[in-house]
Amino acid sequence: MASSTSDDDFITVVCSNPNPIQANTTSTDIEILISVTNIPRWDLPSILCHQTVKVQAHRNRLIQHSSYFNGLLSGSFK
Structure with missing residues (x-):
């Protein structure tokens, strides 16, 4: 689900x-990488495709x- 090399790094959550x-697009990409640092520029209809x-x-x-x-990344997930 997530990966990281240290506590100060960004991790990647895969959904x-x-x-x-289905979109009216010719894109054949089945995967997209986005960052929370760019939330104002997210194009949700495009992302959800x-x-x-x-x-x-x-x-x-x-x-x-x-x-x-907190529980998942701190190792105390119950």
Whole structure:
């Protein structure tokens, strides 16, 4: 699900959808990589057309603001 080399790194969270939204596009990409640093520029209709969305996020922010990621990334997931 996520990968990192240190606590200060960005991690990549992979989200897969076996039934992506069909778009009027000629793009054949089934995967897209986006970053939380560019949220204002996200084109959601375009992003949701991909079967796999990889989101780069700051590890410490995820841990601080989400009990789910806190447990998962801190090794104390129950």
